[in-house]
Amino acid sequence: MSSSYGIFRQIKAGSFNPKYLEYLLKTTKYIEHYNRVSTGLHSSRLRFYSHMFFGMELGFPERREQDQIIEYVESEASKIDKAITLQQQQIDKLKEYRATLINSAVTGKIKVV
Secondary structure, X not given: OOOOOOOOOOOOOXXXXXXXXXXHHOOXXXXXXXXXXXEOOOHHHOEOOHHHHHOOOOOOOOHHHHHHHHHXXXXXXXHHHHHHHHHHHHXXXXXXXXHHHHXXXXXXXXXXX
16 A cells, blocks of 8 residues: 555445455455556555555455355464474474584583594
8 A cells, every 4th residue: 555544444344354355455466466556666666546446356255254264264374373383392492402412512521423
């Protein structure tokens, strides 16, 4: 969006799950569209005005399906976040173990062959 921000409301309240709309508008295809229709002299100075936003076509399922999609996406994202956390903990432990081994080798506590 441009430096002047707009706040828009749904014409029919409850049409969109806000998270669904957020994820939808952040997809690669929509970002490509914003970049294609925005005006400006440089990519860091592009302006995407409200008339451009309202001129876009949005494809979306009914609200119930949006809710189901968001529930699924957030459930899967939670699993991924837990896996990332576990991997990071394992990396941290391996770094500690490596530092301990190096320290032990340097101080002569273990014999390096």
